[in-house]
Amino acid sequence: ISGNRSNVTSLFANDIYFALAKKDGVFGFNVYMGGKNTEVAQSADIFLKEGEVFDFFKALVEAFYLHGSRFSRSKTRIFHMIEEIGMDGLKAHIKSEYKREFESEGELILEKSNFSEFHKLKDGTFGFCYQTDFSRLSTNEIKSIADFVTKDNAEIRFGIDQNIYILSLKEPSTTLKSPAISDTIVACAGNLCPYAVWSIKDETSYLPLDKINEHRIQVGFSGCAKGCGRHRHTDIGLIGLKTNNFGDTDGGARIFLGALHSEGTSVGRQLFSMVPFVHLHKVVSLVIELFELSGHRDFEEYAKDILWNYSEDFLSLWVLANLETNRSVMLPKLDTMKSFEFEVSLLKSEFAELDFWQHVDESFFNAISYLSKKLWTIEGEDPHYKPKIQRTNFR
Ligand code: SF4
Incomplete structure (x- = not known):
């Protein structure tokens, strides 16, 4: 409610x-x-x-x-x-x-809005958004927050977005310092929960946190498909899983993109079923770079205007082809979703020289699998998975 x-x-x-x-x-x-x-x-x-x-x-x-x-x-x-x-x-x-x-x-009565670090409230006082360390709080930290609000006669609200809001400040200033850049990210309990494979809060270190914060991109990071991080109801959603698709069994994330979440229009669509954690920063950074190139100021608007006129598989292959060539080619704006043939011709216009084309038949599925393995398989001497597979890397 x-x-x-x-x-x-x-x-x-x-x-x-x-x-x-x-x-x-x-x-x-x-x-x-x-x-x-x-x-x-x-x-x-x-x-x-x-x-x-x-x-x-x-x-x-x-x-x-x-x-x-x-x-x-x-x-x-x-x-x-x-x-x-x-x-x-x-x-x-x-x-x-x-x-x-x-x-x-x-x-x-519903508006999309962002809460800046200091926000002027209706009664003329200010609110301060204290960004938690992905909702982990130490006893010293909570004590210093409590001391501050007691001294300043302010109020504390624990947000469902894992931020702490200090209200009723007379001035837009505080001696409190947020320990993380996390206010648009919700990360689930992670290894405090029996369903998690990894420590999701720690794995946020694989994300370009400064870019996410700069563009106020909503990110939901869950530790399993149950989705406490609401990963399909955010601009960029992630599930931390494990995979041996690219060599040793190791950590990776499934990525979702472009939920139209503010008015409950649609959940996000899958971009990749698995990206190894070590490549996650690069992939998410590229996704954000393509958004920046579009000139949109809001990621959800970008999703509605640009991303939703392309198929999921096309978007996956477009991102992979950009990664393969070290380029950042902007997605053209379309009026509606076009045919598979149109998407093929668009990819050809930018990436005709790449070797994934031999795997494009009636869909992009095999080409995505080929190119992601080519880009993300661990290098070494083993002809299949290199170096030799240890069973599992524990985190
Ligand atoms: S998303 Fe999964 S791992 Fe994370 S808190 Fe929920 S049930 Fe646990």
Whole structure:
């Protein structure tokens, strides 16, 4: 539930999202349902006044308890219930518990906004965004934050975006110093969680943090496909996995790109199923460089305007071809998604001399596999994987 007009992180990833809205001059909430890691929540076309949310939520829980699936744990989600009986079917179940008519949705009050280091607040005071070390806090650190706000009579808010916000500052200054450049990045618990393969918070060191921060690019980094880092609801999303695709079993990341997350339009699409960690900085830096060349100021706008008019495989091969040639060739702006033949001709116009063409048949799939192995396989003497494969590199 959000009473904030700023969408600082995508709440459309939730099973249910009560989003600030207005109807007939009264503030309340529009209801969105069915979000999850790989899906955005859809409008239920319902407006609730503030005092109605609790009863509605109780009715939803009851309806889900009575009619939701218990067959498989992974399917115990509102999304699958909607998939099975439709949004109208779900609303009918909720209504029989709620025992009132629903009002149709109001005007959604949602703006994309960024919180700068110091932000002037409505009451004339300032807020300060303390960027945590990817949400790790030492006791000394929390003590110095507490001492500072006590002395300055300020307030502390722990953000769901892993930042700490200090509010009610009289001046835009503080003696506190953020330990990391992390305010647009959410990194999951990592090796504190049994599902993680690596320490996700440490693996953020493979990212071009300064560029990400400069362009306010939203990054979600999860340690597994469960997606606590909301990697498919951000501009650039990552899952830390392990792979032996390129030699020794070692760390790597799956990359997703271009979620239209601010208004819950779409989740991001996959760019690479696996990039070894040692190459991650270069790949993400190139992705950001191509964005810079486009002249767009906002990555989500760039995704909507440019990236979404290309197929996923084309984008993968375009990035690989740029890496292979050490170039940064901007993606031309298209009006709509074009045919495979068009994408082939565009690639040929820039990269005709490369040797991946022998692997392009009716799709780019084999060429992507060929070129990524060529670029990322560990070098050494072994003819396949070099040097000789040790079983696993532990982190
Ligand atoms: S994304 Fe996976 S590894 Fe990370 S906290 Fe969630 S369940 Fe654990």
